[in-house]
Amino acid sequence: MEHGLSRASENRSRVPRSLFMSSAKKNQMKSNRLLISVTVMxxxxxxRFLVNADEMVMSVIEQTLKSYAHEGRRPILGTDFNNFLLYCANGVSDALCPKDSIGSYGGRNFILCKKQGIDLHNAEVAAKATCGWKFWLNKSLHLKISSH
Known part of the structure; x- marks a missing residue:
């Protein structure tokens, strides 16, 4: 009986492992996705969201800004990824290069900060200006209604 077991394991070792893996496992090996956590200052x-390890830092910043806005978080940040820097949360002091892949840094936790000198108040004013009844009335009647 032991002889039969060893023969079965011998036959398995000759067959490529990929035949025994599910298609989900094969796709996972191909894509190399990472669960990252980005804290916005x-x-x-x-x-938290999934990204491909070879995805560029600038697209991760852009995806973070979109998720942040979609969730309705405050303060309002805007959508221009050029106004932000992404840092590894493990203590590296330099900002990540926007054209590098996110997986090349080996981290899973990141911090998103606005660049110095960028005024986010303008983004909040612009967001408020394009919604609400005053905007609708101004657009409809071409009148200017002053705010209190």
Whole structure:
């Protein structure tokens, strides 16, 4: 009986492992996705989402800003990824290069900060200006209604 077991394991070792793996495992090996956590400075908590390891840092910043806005978080940040820097949360002091892949840094926790000299108040004013009844009335009647 032991002889039969060893023969079965011998036959398995000759067959490529990929035949025994599910298609989900094969796709996972191909894509190499990472669960990352991005903390936005001044926000209540981190954003968590999946990214490909070879995805560029600038697209991760852009995806973070979109998720942040979609969740309705405050303060309003805007959508221009050029106004922000992404840092590894493990203590590296240099900002990540926007054209590098996110997986090349080996971290899973990141911090998003606005660049110095960028005024986010303008983004909040612009967001408020394009919604609400005053905007609708101004657009409809071409009148200017002053705010209190």
């Amino acid at each position: 001044g926000s209540a908590g981190p954003l």
